[in-house]
Amino acid sequence: MRLAELGERSGVPIATIKYYLREGLLAPGERIGPRTSEYGEEHLRRLRLVRALIHVGGLPVAKVREVLGFVDDESLGRTIRLGAALWALPQEPHPDGASEGDASQDAEADDAHEAALGEVDRLTASLGWEAVRQLAPISPSHASLVAAMAALRRIGYPWRSELLAPHAELMHQVAVLEFDFMETFDSATEQVEAAVAAALLFEPMLRALHRLAQEEESVRRYGMS
Amino acid sequence: MRLAELGERSGVPIATIKYYLREGLLAPGERIGPRTSEYGEEHLRRLRLVRALIHVGGLPVAKVREVLGFVDDESLGRTIRLGAALWALPQEPHPDGASEGDASQDAEADDAHEAALGEVDRLTASLGWEAVRQLAPISPSHASLVAAMAALRRIGYPWRSELLAPHAELMHQVAVLEFDFMETFDSATEQVEAAVAAALLFEPMLRALHRLAQEEESVRRYGMS
Known part of the structure; x- marks a missing residue:
């Protein structure tokens, strides 16, 4: 299809599409004349994802380029490709109960962090989440969970990991549903695109459903x- | 206990406790002398919740007062009391795919909203969520779900409600776990306090677990x- 049709079918203004092309968020079309290019279904799909990342995820253009770089890197294994794209998405802001500043706060904060780390370790061990345990040192999601538990502990809710185990099992069932859905797409690139879109777009729906x-x-x- | 002990046991600086007392976020202690008051376990508990609302939830003081007003209103039925407190918490920011401004945008946005409303209606009907259906016109969570689905539709992901039904069932299981946990507390006030704290503090953990x-x-x- 030509640029005009791409604009019409995607609902994205031509000027915006040209901006995405200049910024490298969308691959150039196939040149078929001195001033015309041909675009395919993969452009339509990519345009949809770029809009989701910018308009729903609120990602700046540089971040979108980073995420798409991982999505497109066919030299990476599936888990790395997917993981890198997901890890580049905005993370949970770390809740922080330690901002009231008194002298003993730093030591307390460290204690809470240590204790939370221990709780998360017991939790992932009891769940048998071996991959999560291996990825723990570099995973931003792991850091988010530890930070959330440490914040709770600091403000006086020392939640124990057993209380979270059933929640974790249910969230694993949610993840299984998501991967099953992802695998209904044909190519590896489409699957990674779908996973990124779902991570971004499903979370607000999950929260509302909750x-x-x-x-x-x-x-x-x-x-x- | 005296103010000094309340400060020590809660880890909250005395000046901060006095500020909460002045702002009405914490009930006054029982006066036992011209310059001394006695505080109980309920003050310690309330202090913990106030810190959670301010430091983890990021709520402004006026909003904390509003939430606590519902928590404390024993004249309300349990569902209303709980619901009003939860509805006063910060809601999901509405994702908005309709901000690229071309002429047909408003009409399209309305179509997407109508379609999303229909999808959510089919979803809640298929789940048998009768209470949710009755509360739909006034529930901010219902509005969030419709807005999220409308945003998806607008950027070209027209998700159908059948795809969300298993997620909804799993989130219902999460809610059952939460209410079971809540009911381990003795008084109705403590239960509502626990529910508010959980809504605020569990969500970041659920996201990280996901x-x-x-x-x-x-x-x-x-x-x-």
Whole structure:
């Protein structure tokens, strides 16, 4: 298809598409004349992903380029390719209960961090998440979980890992659903694209579903008033 | 206990506790002398929740007062009391794929919203979430889910509700775990406090667990490279 059709089918203004082309977020079309190029379905798909990363994920252009670099790198193994793309997405801001500043705060913060690290270690061991345990030193998600548990501990909620195990099992079931869905796509590149889109776009839906499920369960247990 | 002990046991500086007292986030202690008051376990518990709302939830003081107003209102039924406190927490920012501004955008946005509303309606009907369906017109979580689905549709991912049903069932299982945990606390006030703390503090952990589960599943399916 020509540029005009790409604009029409994607709903993205031509000027925006040209900007993405200049910034290298979209591969150039196939040149078929001095001033015309031909674009394919993969351009349409990529345009959709770029819009998701920018408009839903709120990623700056440089970050989008980084994520897409991993998505497109066919020399990487699947897990690395996927993991690198996902790890380049914005991470959970670290909740921080240690900002009230008194003298003993630093030592306390370290204690909370150490304790949280131990809890997460026990949790992943009890779950048999061997890959997670191996990736722990470099995984930003692992760091997020430790930070969240440390923040809880610091403000006086010392959650124990056993309490999280059933939640972790349920989130694993969610991940299995996601990978099953991902594998309905044909090529490895499409699958990695779908995984990035899902990571970005499914999370807000999961959170909304979680809160709706709380509403439902509350009414089932305590009635409507 | 006296103020000094409350400060020590909570880890919150005395000046901060006095500020919370002045702002009405913490009930006054029982006056036992012209310059001394006595504080109880409920003050310690409340202090923990206030810190969670401010330091982890990032809520401004006025919002904390609003949330606590619902937590403390024993005249309300359990669902309303819990629901009002949870609804006063910060909501998911609405993802918005409709910000590229061309002429047909408004009409398209309306179409996407209508379609998303229909999808969510089919989803909640198929799940049998009757309470959610009744609360739909006033629930901010329902609005978040519709907005998330509309945003997807607008950027070219028209997700159908069947794809979300298994996720919704899993999130319901998470909610059941949370309510079971909540009910291990004695009084209704403590239970509502625990629910608010969990809503605020569990969500970052669930997200981190979700991403860790994706790592684990990726390695299980495709190996470590």
